[in-house]
Amino acid sequence: MSLFKDCMKIPLITITAIMLLGSCQGDSKKEMASGGSSDTSQTATESRKSDQGAEAIITSYLDLKNALVKDDDKAAAEAGKQLASAFKQFNTSGLKEAERKIFEDIREDAIDHASHISTNAGNISHQREHFETLSEDIYDLKKGVGGDQKLYYLHCPMYNNGKGANWISETKEVQNPYLGKSMPECGTLKEEL
Numbered sequence: 467m468s469l470f471k472d473c474m475k476i477p478l479i480t481i482t483a484i485m486l487l488g489s490c491q492g493d494s495k496k497e498m499a500s501g502g503s504s505d506t507s508q509t510a511t512e513s514r515k516s517d518q519g520a521e522a523i524i525t526s527y528l529d530l531k532n533a534l535v536k537d538d539d540k541a542a543a544e545a546g547k548q549l550a551s552a553f554k555q556f557n558t559s560g561l562k563e564a565e566r567k568i569f570e571d572i573r574e575d576a577i578d579h580a581s582h583i584s585t586n587a588g589n590i591s592h593q594r595e596h597f598e599t600l601s602e603d604i605y606d607l608k609k610g611v612g613g614d615q616k617l618y619y620l621h622c623p624m625y626n627n628g629k630g631a632n633w634i635s636e637t638k639e640v641q642n643p644y645l646g647k648s649m650p651e652c653g654t655l656k657e658e659l
């Protein structure tokens with residue numbers, strides 16, 4: 467981690483460090499291809515890269531949410547798999563120190579929930595249990611790490627015997643992922659993100 471911190475100040479070494487770490491070879495090749503760039507454009511590349519990572523996470527989460535809206539456990543499992551891998555592939559080197567800390571706090575938990583969802587086709591109620599906590603992780607991610615996409619934080623008062631639960635949506639219109647087709651319009655807007 468401290469390696470990353472130092473590298474933020476020295477873009478050239480960032481490239482070397484990423485190559486040495488080996489887990490991001492695709493990205494480093496892209497950087498090499500556009501190499502010889504100034505510090506400014508290097509920084510732009512870094513931040514664009516992390517935006518794309520967050521975008522992949524949000525897109526997979528929304529796919530998962532929409533699968534649950536349709537009571538489609540198989541599509542939910544597939545989206546859960548995509549979501550876990552988006553979290554694994556997220557490159558934190560473009561994040562500020564505080565953002566990276568928030569992300570690292572979320573990552574393991576989110577991968578765990580997404581993985582359970584991916585292995586529980588045929589048990590949509592269990593997928594929804596994991597989706598509830600996962601939604602809080604995505605909320606924290608959106609708040610802490612950002613991303614440009616306009617999102618809505620919605621609340622279902624009825625889920626889990628009236629305990630209630632929240633989710634993130636790309637639309638203001640309520641399409642409930644917890645109750646699915648049985649009560650698609652149950653819910654209220656809590657916050658615009």
Ligand SMILES: [Cu+2]
Pocket residue numbers: 582583592596
């Ligand atoms: Cu589970």
